Amino acid sequence: MKLTIKREDLLKPLQLSIGVVERRQTMPILANVLLSVKNQELSVVATDLEVELSSTISIDVASDKNCAVTVSGRKIVDICRTLPANSVIDIEENGKSLTIRSGNSHFNLATLPVDEFPRIQNQQEKASFNIPQKTLLSLVKRTHFAIAENNPHYYLNGLLLEIKDGIVRAAASDGHRMSIYELEGPAEKDLLARVIVPQKAIQELLRLLSDSDDQVTVSITKNYIHIQCENFTLISKLIDSKYPNHNKLIPHGGDKKIILDRDDFKNALVRVGILSNEILRSMRLELLPNLLRMVSNNNEQEKAEESIPIDYSGSNLEIGFNIAYLLDVLNTIKTNEISMTFKDGASGIIIEEVNGEESCLYVVMPFQL
Helix, strand or coil: EEEEEHHHHHHHHHHHHHHHCCCCCCCCHHHHEEEECCCCCEEEEEEECCCCEEEEECCCCCEEEEEEEEEEHHHHHHHHHCCCCEEEEEEEEEECCCEEEEEEEEEEEEECCCEEEEECCCEEEEEEEEEEEEHHHHHHHCHHHHEEEEEEEEHHHHHEEEEEEEEEEEHHHHHEEEEEEEEEEECCCCEEEEEEEHHHHHHHHHHHHHCCCCCEEEEEECEEEEEEECEEEEEEECCCCCCCHHHHCCCCCCCCEEEEEEHHHHHHHHHCCCCCCCCEEEEEEEEECCEEEEEECCCCCCCCEEECCCCCCCCCCEEEHHHHHHHHHHHHHCCEEEEECCCCCCCCCCEEEEECCCCCEECCCCCCC
Protein backbone atom coordinates (compact mmCIF):
# COMPACT_ATOMS: atom_id res chain seq x y z
CA MET A 1 0.00 0.00 0.00
CA LYS A 2 1.15 3.50 -0.85
CA LEU A 3 -1.14 6.38 -0.03
CA THR A 4 -1.07 10.14 0.47
CA ILE A 5 -4.02 11.52 2.39
CA LYS A 6 -5.09 14.44 4.53
CA ARG A 7 -5.09 13.83 8.28
CA GLU A 8 -8.79 14.60 8.67
CA ASP A 9 -9.77 12.27 5.81
CA LEU A 10 -7.97 9.36 7.47
CA LEU A 11 -8.99 10.18 11.03
CA LYS A 12 -12.75 10.26 10.36
CA PRO A 13 -13.20 6.59 9.31
CA LEU A 14 -10.67 5.47 11.91
CA GLN A 15 -12.61 7.13 14.72
CA LEU A 16 -15.88 5.65 13.50
CA SER A 17 -14.50 2.11 13.48
CA ILE A 18 -12.16 2.07 16.46
CA GLY A 19 -14.92 1.58 19.06
CA VAL A 20 -15.16 -2.09 18.13
CA VAL A 21 -11.49 -2.79 18.87
CA GLU A 22 -11.06 -4.18 22.38
CA ARG A 23 -7.94 -3.22 24.30
CA ARG A 24 -7.42 -6.82 25.42
CA GLN A 25 -7.59 -9.41 22.67
CA THR A 26 -7.13 -13.17 22.58
CA MET A 27 -6.06 -12.91 18.91
CA PRO A 28 -3.43 -10.31 17.90
CA ILE A 29 -5.17 -9.65 14.57
CA LEU A 30 -8.26 -8.37 16.40
CA ALA A 31 -6.24 -5.42 17.71
CA ASN A 32 -5.68 -4.36 14.10
CA VAL A 33 -7.88 -2.52 11.65
CA LEU A 34 -8.04 -3.39 7.97
CA LEU A 35 -7.17 -0.47 5.68
CA SER A 36 -8.00 -1.01 2.03
CA VAL A 37 -8.07 1.20 -1.05
CA LYS A 38 -10.22 0.34 -4.04
CA ASN A 39 -11.68 2.47 -6.82
CA GLN A 40 -10.70 5.76 -5.18
CA GLU A 41 -12.29 4.74 -1.89
CA LEU A 42 -10.61 4.16 1.47
CA SER A 43 -12.23 1.60 3.74
CA VAL A 44 -11.45 1.02 7.42
CA VAL A 45 -12.76 -2.18 9.04
CA ALA A 46 -12.60 -3.29 12.69
CA THR A 47 -13.97 -6.45 14.27
CA ASP A 48 -14.06 -8.42 17.51
CA LEU A 49 -15.66 -11.47 15.84
CA GLU A 50 -19.07 -10.48 17.27
CA VAL A 51 -19.37 -6.99 15.76
CA GLU A 52 -17.84 -5.75 12.50
CA LEU A 53 -17.80 -2.02 11.77
CA SER A 54 -16.60 -0.50 8.53
CA SER A 55 -16.41 3.05 7.27
CA THR A 56 -15.67 4.14 3.71
CA ILE A 57 -14.76 7.56 2.32
CA SER A 58 -13.95 8.79 -1.16
CA ILE A 59 -10.39 9.91 -1.76
CA ASP A 60 -8.97 11.97 -4.59
CA VAL A 61 -5.30 11.65 -3.72
CA ALA A 62 -2.47 9.53 -5.06
CA SER A 63 -2.78 5.86 -4.11
CA ASP A 64 -2.11 2.36 -5.30
CA LYS A 65 -5.17 0.55 -6.58
CA ASN A 66 -6.79 -2.39 -4.80
CA CYS A 67 -4.34 -2.59 -1.92
CA ALA A 68 -4.84 -3.50 1.74
CA VAL A 69 -2.97 -3.73 5.04
CA THR A 70 -3.74 -4.42 8.69
CA VAL A 71 -2.21 -2.32 11.46
CA SER A 72 -2.78 -1.60 15.14
CA GLY A 73 -6.04 0.37 15.38
CA ARG A 74 -5.25 2.18 18.61
CA LYS A 75 -1.77 3.21 17.53
CA ILE A 76 -2.71 4.61 14.12
CA VAL A 77 -5.65 6.50 15.65
CA ASP A 78 -3.40 8.01 18.33
CA ILE A 79 -0.85 9.01 15.69
CA CYS A 80 -3.48 10.75 13.57
CA ARG A 81 -5.03 12.49 16.57
CA THR A 82 -1.74 13.99 17.67
CA LEU A 83 -0.58 15.19 14.25
CA PRO A 84 -1.25 18.87 13.44
CA ALA A 85 -4.59 19.79 11.89
CA ASN A 86 -4.70 19.80 8.07
CA SER A 87 -1.40 17.96 7.82
CA VAL A 88 -0.70 15.58 4.95
CA ILE A 89 0.12 11.95 5.73
CA ASP A 90 2.17 9.61 3.55
CA ILE A 91 1.55 5.90 4.16
CA GLU A 92 3.66 3.14 2.66
CA GLU A 93 3.79 -0.59 3.36
CA ASN A 94 7.24 -2.12 3.52
CA GLY A 95 7.14 -5.87 3.98
CA LYS A 96 5.93 -6.49 7.53
CA SER A 97 5.75 -2.83 8.56
CA LEU A 98 3.82 0.31 7.69
CA THR A 99 5.61 3.62 7.44
CA ILE A 100 3.74 6.82 8.28
CA ARG A 101 5.31 10.20 7.54
CA SER A 102 3.96 13.68 8.10
CA GLY A 103 6.17 16.73 8.24
CA ASN A 104 8.99 15.97 10.69
CA SER A 105 7.16 12.94 12.15
CA HIS A 106 8.10 9.41 11.15
CA PHE A 107 6.54 6.15 12.44
CA ASN A 108 7.06 2.47 11.69
CA LEU A 109 4.17 0.18 12.69
CA ALA A 110 4.08 -3.61 12.59
CA THR A 111 1.53 -5.25 10.29
CA LEU A 112 -0.15 -8.65 10.14
CA PRO A 113 -1.24 -10.56 7.01
CA VAL A 114 -4.46 -9.32 5.46
CA ASP A 115 -5.72 -12.86 4.90
CA GLU A 116 -5.70 -13.43 8.68
CA PHE A 117 -8.17 -10.61 9.25
CA PRO A 118 -11.58 -12.23 9.93
CA ARG A 119 -14.59 -10.95 8.01
CA ILE A 120 -18.25 -11.79 8.56
CA GLN A 121 -19.59 -13.85 5.69
CA ASN A 122 -22.67 -12.79 3.73
CA GLN A 123 -25.95 -14.57 4.47
CA GLN A 124 -29.29 -14.58 2.73
CA GLU A 125 -31.45 -11.66 3.80
CA LYS A 126 -34.66 -12.46 5.71
CA ALA A 127 -36.03 -8.96 6.31
CA SER A 128 -35.02 -5.40 5.43
CA PHE A 129 -36.43 -1.92 5.93
CA ASN A 130 -35.35 1.72 5.79
CA ILE A 131 -35.64 4.12 8.70
CA PRO A 132 -34.36 7.69 9.40
CA GLN A 133 -31.26 7.83 11.58
CA LYS A 134 -32.96 10.00 14.20
CA THR A 135 -35.89 7.57 14.46
CA LEU A 136 -33.63 4.55 14.96
CA LEU A 137 -31.56 6.56 17.45
CA SER A 138 -34.71 7.41 19.41
CA LEU A 139 -35.76 3.76 19.40
CA VAL A 140 -32.42 2.73 20.89
CA LYS A 141 -32.16 5.62 23.37
CA ARG A 142 -35.59 4.97 24.83
CA THR A 143 -34.98 1.29 25.50
CA HIS A 144 -31.27 0.43 25.83
CA PHE A 145 -30.83 1.32 29.53
CA ALA A 146 -32.90 -1.72 30.60
CA ILE A 147 -30.57 -4.23 28.88
CA ALA A 148 -28.93 -6.58 31.39
CA GLU A 149 -25.18 -7.02 31.76
CA ASN A 150 -23.66 -10.50 32.00
CA ASN A 151 -26.96 -12.07 32.95
CA PRO A 152 -26.97 -15.91 32.87
CA HIS A 153 -30.18 -15.63 30.87
CA TYR A 154 -28.44 -14.66 27.63
CA TYR A 155 -31.55 -13.20 26.00
CA LEU A 156 -31.60 -10.42 28.61
CA ASN A 157 -28.15 -9.21 27.50
CA GLY A 158 -29.55 -7.72 24.32
CA LEU A 159 -32.33 -5.65 22.81
CA LEU A 160 -35.31 -7.49 21.35
CA LEU A 161 -36.16 -6.22 17.88
CA GLU A 162 -39.51 -7.46 16.61
CA ILE A 163 -41.00 -6.71 13.19
CA LYS A 164 -44.63 -7.65 12.60
CA ASP A 165 -47.60 -6.13 10.73
CA GLY A 166 -45.56 -3.08 9.71
CA ILE A 167 -44.62 -2.31 13.33
CA VAL A 168 -41.04 -2.25 14.58
CA ARG A 169 -40.95 -2.95 18.31
CA ALA A 170 -37.94 -2.74 20.63
CA ALA A 171 -37.95 -4.18 24.16
CA ALA A 172 -35.33 -4.63 26.86
CA SER A 173 -35.39 -5.99 30.38
CA ASP A 174 -32.92 -7.01 33.06
CA GLY A 175 -35.56 -8.66 35.23
CA HIS A 176 -35.98 -5.54 37.39
CA ARG A 177 -37.30 -3.09 34.81
CA MET A 178 -38.51 -3.19 31.24
CA SER A 179 -38.70 -0.68 28.39
CA ILE A 180 -40.87 -1.03 25.27
CA TYR A 181 -41.11 1.26 22.26
CA GLU A 182 -43.10 0.74 19.07
CA LEU A 183 -42.76 2.41 15.68
CA GLU A 184 -45.47 2.09 13.09
CA GLY A 185 -44.63 2.40 9.43
CA PRO A 186 -40.89 1.72 8.81
CA ALA A 187 -41.37 -1.91 7.78
CA GLU A 188 -43.58 -3.48 5.15
CA LYS A 189 -46.71 -5.26 6.39
CA ASP A 190 -45.48 -8.68 5.26
CA LEU A 191 -42.10 -8.50 7.01
CA LEU A 192 -41.69 -10.80 10.00
CA ALA A 193 -38.65 -11.04 12.27
CA ARG A 194 -37.83 -11.43 15.97
CA VAL A 195 -34.16 -11.12 16.91
CA ILE A 196 -32.00 -10.13 19.89
CA VAL A 197 -29.27 -7.56 19.24
CA PRO A 198 -26.30 -7.71 21.68
CA GLN A 199 -25.59 -4.80 23.98
CA LYS A 200 -22.25 -3.96 22.35
CA ALA A 201 -23.88 -3.39 18.98
CA ILE A 202 -26.50 -1.19 20.64
CA GLN A 203 -23.79 0.87 22.36
CA GLU A 204 -22.05 1.35 19.02
CA LEU A 205 -25.29 2.53 17.43
CA LEU A 206 -25.71 5.11 20.20
CA ARG A 207 -22.25 6.40 19.31
CA LEU A 208 -22.62 6.27 15.54
CA LEU A 209 -26.18 7.39 14.79
CA SER A 210 -26.98 11.09 14.41
CA ASP A 211 -30.14 13.12 14.86
CA SER A 212 -30.67 13.46 11.12
CA ASP A 213 -33.23 12.43 8.51
CA ASP A 214 -30.64 10.43 6.55
CA GLN A 215 -31.90 6.92 5.84
CA VAL A 216 -30.50 3.79 7.45
CA THR A 217 -31.05 0.35 5.98
CA VAL A 218 -31.66 -2.38 8.56
CA SER A 219 -31.25 -5.92 7.22
CA ILE A 220 -31.68 -9.14 9.16
CA THR A 221 -30.23 -12.52 8.19
CA LYS A 222 -30.25 -15.84 10.03
CA ASN A 223 -27.39 -14.96 12.39
CA TYR A 224 -26.67 -11.26 11.87
CA ILE A 225 -28.15 -7.79 11.73
CA HIS A 226 -26.76 -5.22 9.27
CA ILE A 227 -27.10 -1.49 9.87
CA GLN A 228 -25.96 0.49 6.84
CA CYS A 229 -25.93 4.21 6.15
CA GLU A 230 -23.87 6.58 4.05
CA ASN A 231 -20.78 6.70 6.27
CA PHE A 232 -20.70 3.35 8.09
CA THR A 233 -21.85 -0.27 8.03
CA LEU A 234 -22.30 -2.20 11.27
CA ILE A 235 -22.75 -5.97 11.26
CA SER A 236 -23.45 -7.77 14.51
CA LYS A 237 -24.04 -11.36 15.49
CA LEU A 238 -27.46 -11.96 17.02
CA ILE A 239 -27.93 -13.59 20.41
CA ASP A 240 -28.92 -17.18 19.76
CA SER A 241 -31.73 -17.45 22.27
CA LYS A 242 -35.49 -17.10 22.53
CA TYR A 243 -36.83 -13.93 24.13
CA PRO A 244 -39.87 -14.51 26.37
CA ASN A 245 -43.22 -12.90 25.64
CA HIS A 246 -42.60 -9.48 27.13
CA ASN A 247 -46.29 -8.59 26.98
CA LYS A 248 -46.91 -11.11 29.78
CA LEU A 249 -44.49 -9.16 31.98
CA ILE A 250 -46.57 -5.98 31.78
CA PRO A 251 -48.70 -5.75 34.95
CA HIS A 252 -52.38 -5.49 34.08
CA GLY A 253 -55.32 -4.47 36.21
CA GLY A 254 -53.71 -1.51 37.93
CA ASP A 255 -56.43 0.69 39.43
CA LYS A 256 -54.30 3.38 41.03
CA LYS A 257 -53.03 6.08 38.70
CA ILE A 258 -51.29 9.37 39.46
CA ILE A 259 -49.81 12.20 37.37
CA LEU A 260 -46.50 13.72 38.42
CA ASP A 261 -44.22 16.50 37.25
CA ARG A 262 -41.19 14.60 35.96
CA ASP A 263 -38.58 17.04 37.27
CA ASP A 264 -40.20 17.39 40.70
CA PHE A 265 -40.31 13.61 41.10
CA LYS A 266 -36.77 13.19 39.76
CA ASN A 267 -35.31 15.82 42.08
CA ALA A 268 -37.11 14.33 45.07
CA LEU A 269 -35.70 10.88 44.24
CA VAL A 270 -32.18 12.30 43.96
CA ARG A 271 -32.48 13.90 47.41
CA VAL A 272 -33.95 10.78 49.00
CA GLY A 273 -31.19 8.75 47.41
CA ILE A 274 -28.53 10.66 49.35
CA LEU A 275 -29.36 8.74 52.53
CA SER A 276 -30.39 5.44 50.92
CA ASN A 277 -28.39 2.25 51.29
CA GLU A 278 -25.34 2.73 49.06
CA ILE A 279 -25.53 -0.78 47.65
CA LEU A 280 -29.26 -1.51 47.50
CA ARG A 281 -30.35 2.07 46.65
CA SER A 282 -33.75 1.21 48.13
CA MET A 283 -36.61 3.43 49.25
CA ARG A 284 -40.19 3.08 50.43
CA LEU A 285 -42.87 4.80 48.37
CA GLU A 286 -46.18 5.52 50.09
CA LEU A 287 -49.27 6.36 48.08
CA LEU A 288 -51.70 8.26 50.30
CA PRO A 289 -54.78 10.42 49.67
CA ASN A 290 -53.47 13.51 47.82
CA LEU A 291 -49.88 12.72 48.83
CA LEU A 292 -46.92 10.72 47.51
CA ARG A 293 -44.28 10.11 50.17
CA MET A 294 -40.76 8.74 49.61
CA VAL A 295 -38.67 7.45 52.52
CA SER A 296 -35.14 6.04 52.59
CA ASN A 297 -32.68 5.04 55.32
CA ASN A 298 -29.27 3.44 55.62
CA ASN A 299 -27.14 1.33 57.94
CA GLU A 300 -26.13 4.42 59.93
CA GLN A 301 -29.76 4.86 60.98
CA GLU A 302 -30.03 8.00 58.87
CA LYS A 303 -33.31 8.84 57.18
CA ALA A 304 -34.58 11.01 54.33
CA GLU A 305 -38.20 11.84 53.50
CA GLU A 306 -39.81 13.70 50.60
CA SER A 307 -43.48 14.41 49.90
CA ILE A 308 -45.22 15.52 46.70
CA PRO A 309 -48.89 16.66 46.61
CA ILE A 310 -50.92 14.63 44.09
CA ASP A 311 -54.48 14.28 42.89
CA TYR A 312 -55.35 10.88 44.35
CA SER A 313 -58.29 9.58 46.39
CA GLY A 314 -57.77 5.80 46.24
CA SER A 315 -56.63 3.34 48.87
CA ASN A 316 -53.26 3.53 50.59
CA LEU A 317 -50.33 1.62 49.12
CA GLU A 318 -46.80 1.00 50.36
CA ILE A 319 -44.19 -0.35 47.92
CA GLY A 320 -40.40 -0.48 47.70
CA PHE A 321 -38.25 0.54 44.75
CA ASN A 322 -34.65 0.80 43.63
CA ILE A 323 -34.13 4.54 43.20
CA ALA A 324 -31.64 4.12 40.35
CA TYR A 325 -34.15 2.15 38.27
CA LEU A 326 -36.75 4.89 38.59
CA LEU A 327 -34.19 7.59 37.74
CA ASP A 328 -33.16 5.70 34.59
CA VAL A 329 -36.73 5.88 33.35
CA LEU A 330 -37.15 9.55 34.26
CA ASN A 331 -33.89 10.43 32.49
CA THR A 332 -35.24 8.78 29.33
CA ILE A 333 -38.73 10.26 29.30
CA LYS A 334 -39.07 13.45 27.25
CA THR A 335 -42.33 14.98 28.54
CA ASN A 336 -42.81 17.33 31.49
CA GLU A 337 -45.39 15.06 33.09
CA ILE A 338 -45.55 11.31 33.64
CA SER A 339 -48.25 8.88 34.66
CA MET A 340 -47.66 6.03 37.12
CA THR A 341 -50.09 3.13 37.39
CA PHE A 342 -50.04 0.89 40.48
CA LYS A 343 -51.79 -2.41 41.22
CA ASP A 344 -50.50 -3.64 44.59
CA GLY A 345 -47.33 -3.86 46.65
CA ALA A 346 -46.11 -6.97 44.85
CA SER A 347 -46.68 -5.87 41.26
CA GLY A 348 -44.59 -3.65 39.04
CA ILE A 349 -45.67 -0.14 38.12
CA ILE A 350 -46.23 1.21 34.63
CA ILE A 351 -44.68 4.58 33.80
CA GLU A 352 -45.75 6.44 30.67
CA GLU A 353 -45.36 9.86 29.12
CA VAL A 354 -48.25 12.32 29.38
CA ASN A 355 -48.96 13.98 26.01
CA GLY A 356 -45.92 12.26 24.58
CA GLU A 357 -45.13 8.96 22.86
CA GLU A 358 -48.13 6.72 23.48
CA SER A 359 -46.23 3.73 22.13
CA CYS A 360 -43.50 4.06 24.76
CA LEU A 361 -43.95 2.18 28.04
CA TYR A 362 -41.77 1.42 31.07
CA VAL A 363 -42.22 -1.13 33.85
CA VAL A 364 -40.31 -1.05 37.15
CA MET A 365 -40.58 -4.01 39.48
CA PRO A 366 -40.92 -3.48 43.26
CA PHE A 367 -38.12 -3.93 45.78
CA GLN A 368 -38.69 -6.22 48.75
CA LEU A 369 -38.60 -3.99 51.84
